[in-house]
Amino acid sequence: MEKPDNKFEMTVDLNVLEHLGINLYSNIAAVLTEAVANAWDADASSVQIRVDPNNEWIEIEDDGIGMSVEDLNCKYLRVGYRRRDEDAEHGCKTAKGRPVMGRKGLGKLSLFSIADVIEVQSAKDGGKHGFRMTVSDIKKAVQDKQKYHPKPLADDALTVTQGTKLVLREIKRQRLGKGVTALRKRLARRFSIIGQANGFEIKIDGQPISATDRGDLPKAQFLWTFEGYDPEPSTIAHVVERESLPARFEAWDTAWRVSGWLGTARKPKDLDDDEAGNLNGIVVFARGRLFHENVLDRLNDGRLYTKYLTGQIEADFLDADDQPDIATSDRQRVQEDDERYIQLIAFLGSQLNKLEKRWNEWRRKHEVEKAKETSPALAEWLESLREGHRKNAETLIAKLSALPVDDEDDRKTLYKHGILAFERMKLRGSTDEFVAGVESADKLLAVLADRDALEDSLYRDIVRSRLEAIRAFQKIVDADEQEKVLQKYLFDHLWLLDPSWDRATGTEVMETRLLNSGIVVDDLTEKEKLGRVDIKYRTTAGKHIVVELKKVGRKMKLLELQEQGQTYVDKLKKILLAQNEPTPNIEVVFVIGKPIEEEASNPDRLKSSMAAISPGSRIVHYDTLIRGAQEAYSAYIEQGKALDKLEKIVDRI
Incomplete structure (x- = not known):
């Protein structure tokens, strides 16, 4: 006769218990997700969760089909029981036709993440049974290399009348989180099958959890729904703009599609929720339960709109019965190299590109109107x-x-x-x-x-200072000053060469700074060492521009300029190579006073000679430089009256 204490039997390795149970989950919502998923798979219509006000215990009770002693031993107490593979009749779909959520048979171990004592009792076919498990007893049995036999509960301790009841005792308080209100919100965000439509309710301390407890949809100012998904009108009455998105790629298998919605809040701070956690993310469900906590992180999209984004999508093809399981052990993330997941990421990326474009349009429309009203x-x-x-x-x-x-x-x-x-x-x-x-x-x-x-x-100080600078430069040119004077003046006023260079203050480097910047280049030729770079400038786009100035009255030859320019390019390439920039984009600009012969006689030769130095290299004349600067900055003069008006407008805001 079998001893009463050996009525139940559990086989588990200590490493399995610690890594897939005690240390697998870090919060109560994740643990209760497993218990609720088991109730769904047991065809329960209701799950009751009760939390002791003093946090001494937690009860989870469902009205499902329950378990016999054989079920408890062969299914519940058997770690790794794979229902979908081993139950031919109801492994993939329950008797009610529900898609089964469980897969690996590890969820029951998660209870040990938050409690050291677990009581399980279940009723089926008129009988009821129960047992108590403790972490300390399991560890002892494992260390003694013995099978673990949970202690049966006394008959008068069995209170379950239908389904299964779990009681968690000796709670690890540091994992309880922020209380029942927070738990309600977090559980609501872990299931999409809650409600009358699916015949499934979850109650915490007698109060049903509803979809509104998720707290994300009410934050949406703009809403995008995937084709075939139509939220209850009352839940989106606050939405000011709405648009539909396709539910699949055309090339996908016909069974592959997504459902759900994406939305953007009016302000990023609207998505902050101390109890539910930050709502700035996209939750992925499969078979009605959380499958990926935030797929937005995986998209690596740093654009501004993502700070306003929230949403929930269903992608059941991620958890197909006839395909390998891609969920991690805690079933909150996925194996990211799986083709199904790769396809989902590609699909979401394409839809978010459309969303961002519309978001910019809608935002400009609504926010500007609101600002103009005020x-x-x-x-x-x-x-x-x-x-x-x-x-x-x-x-x-x-x-x-x-x-x-x-x-x-x-x-x-x-x-x-x-x-x-x-x-x-x-x-x-x-x-x-x-x-x-x-x-x-x-x-x-x-x-x-x-x-x-x-x-x-x-204001007008800019106008005066710029025009005065242009006039002063013209005087220097007219006086045919030495190169060093021209060089110093252009170094201080690079915008004379190109107005767009005005914003690059501090990135110009004169010859002494270039060669004395701590960069040692050993293989410069003697000719290169003698060469002198007047100004080196690096644009924000990563382009390096070398400017060579000649005295206004000096007559130059094309071959002379070409040879000098090539020397500068070769020299600068070696210096930049020492800075780990092997393929720099370099232009050489020659500033001269008198035209060279080829400008009039052979412009094609001039063009090819400049291109031979480096793409974009060119010749400019002092007179052209001055005239261009005058034209570029004459617009400031015209702005004077408008600026007076602008100042008055700003003072009225």
Whole structure:
């Protein structure tokens, strides 16, 4: 006769227990997910979760089909029982036709992550049975190289009448999280099958969990739904713009498709939730339960819109019965080299590109209208802009309106600084660059500095100083000054060569700085050592420009310029190679006073000679330089009246 204490038997290796049980999960929601998934697989219609106010115990009770002693031993207590493979009748679909969630047979071990004592009792076919497991007893049995026999519960301790009941005792308090409210939200975000439509409810302390407990959809200002998914109208009444997305790639297998939605909040801080966790991410479900906590991280998309993004998608093809299991042991992440997952990432990436384009349009439309309502002066400024500039300005205002600023006076200050900076960048032809860079208050302030500095650089002082600089340069040229004088002046006013170089302060390096910068190049030829680079400049795009100046009255020959330019290129390549830049983009610009013979007689030869030095190399004349600078900066004069008007608008905001 079998001893009563040996009625139940569990076989488990200590390493399995520690790695797939005690140390597998770090929070209570992940653990309870496994218990709830088991209730779903048992065809339960209800799962009741009760948490002791003093955190002494947690109960999970379902009204499913329950388990007999044989079931408890052969299925529940057998670690690694693979129902989908071993149960021919209801391994993949339950008697109710539900797709089975469980797969590896490891979920029951997760309970040991939060409790040292677990009681299991179950009722089936008129009988009820139960036992108690403890971590200490299991470890002892393993160390003694014995099978572990959970202790049966006394008959009067069995309170279950239908289904299965789990009681967790000796709770590890550090893993309980932030309480029942947080647990409700976190569980809601781990299942998409909660509700009447699926005949399945979860209650915590008697209160049902609903889809609204997830807290993410109510945050959506703009919504994108995949074809075939239609949320309850009452849950999206607050959404101001909505669009449909395809549910699959055309080339996919017909059974592959996604469902669900993606949304963007009005402000990133709207997605902060102390209880549910940060909602800035895309949750992936398969068979109605969490499969990937945040697939957005895997997309490696750093664009601004992702800071506003949230969503839930279903992708059942990730967990197909006839395909290998790609979920990790805790079933919260996946093996990322699986073709199904790769295809999902590619599909989401393509849809998010569409989403980002529409998001920019909708944001500009709604945020600008809201800002204009609060500030008529702002509306006046926008109306004063040409259409091309107005689009960038509206994008700027939309970004500023969504920055995390609580005080509206502070937001108005941001608008003021933003307008001043925009006008400054407009004069310099770089509003696109400026608007694209405004992603946070810190970045904005770094661009703007302070208002006085902006006004100093924006108003008529700029006009006067630039035009005076051009006149002074012309006097130097007219006086046929020495090369060193011309070199020093152009070094301090690089914008004379090209207005776009104005923003590169501090990146120019004269010959002494280039060779004395701590870079040792041993293989320069004697000819290269004697060569002198007047100015070396590296653009923000990574282009290196060498500028060689000649006295205004000196007559140069093409062959002389070509030889000198090639020497500079060879020399600079060796120096840059020592800086780990093996294929630099280099241009040589010769600034001369008198035209060379080939400019008139053989322009094709001139062109090929310059290209032989390096692509983009060219000759410019001092007179052309001065005339071009005068034309480029004469626009500042015309801006004077507009700037007076702008100052009045800004003061009214």
